[in-house]
Amino acid sequence: MNDTALADLALDFSLLSLFAIGGVITVLPEMHRSVVEVRGWMSGAEFAHLFALAQVSPGPNILVVSLIGWKVAGLQGAAVATAAVCVPSSVLAFAVSKIWQRFRDARWRLAIEDGLVPVTVGLMLAGGYLITLSADDSVIGFAVTAVTAAVVLTTRIHPLWLFGAAGLLGLAGWV
């Protein structure tokens, strides 16, 4: 059982690694699909909680996969999931960084950048939409999400303050 879980983690997350154009947030919908809907490793709410934990913890947000792996198959699971999500893309980055400079002004390079930006934006918005549906099940919950988004967009306040305030609201039993 554990070996199957490790193999599934390795497979799912190494594919995610190569599809994550623009970063982790763009594969949030796919991660949710694989972890919650296809594999049934945890509930949507638990997924949202682990994601929140990764947000308030220092370091790259990608570490949410370490938490997922750990939840599924302990320390080994954490190591396998983290390696799976980092290694394929890192190897690619290593290879491409060597040649990219040479093609600075090539038309195909600019076209790749122009073409991938809108897809990345669509993926990020889809990620925000799906994680909101997972995280919130009350009107106040949706309101907290909306207010946080508005504050982040209009001020330069550090997000940790917002997470702290929202945590207090939750503690008070309002969310």
Next chain:
Amino acid sequence: MNEAPPSTIPGTGELFLRFTQIAVSGFGGVGPWAQRMVVEERGWLSAEEFTDMMSLCQFLPGPNIVNLAVCVGARFHGVRGALAAFAGLMAGPFVIILALGVLYTQYGDLPAVASAFRGISAAAAGFIVAMGLKMAASRRLRSAMAVFAVITFISIALVRLPLGVFLLVAAPVSVAAAFWRRK
């Protein structure tokens, strides 16, 4: 153009340590800390070289900041440098987050913790929504290319198509459209 070529070449130990430092300072986003360390404090790269490297890492697949660590490390010491920077970036935060995970499983069922997490999760979701909207407002999207953002959102968020299948079709079409528009 930035005139002063980088004069400092970090060793692998230095790469490891500085990336650890970058990683643990980075609450809610590591990118700005990386720039500060690599360009301003250490002078390993010129601002221009850093920006170029960052834009490559943003559009390559995978976690941006991990890609950046790999590229910076590789720039100075090839595979060894990439491994050192990568390990520095990940090791500390990996231990910290698992410790938090243990605490969460231990106490996550307590009503107080569970309800605090309901609030934090709601805010974390709002943060992601804001990142998406911020990027959508960026200059590059004010063209007919925006239609690809809409198609992507509908296919992934509403129709729930598998990402791989969708990307294999949509990314080439979008890039081809961009190529044609640049004529």
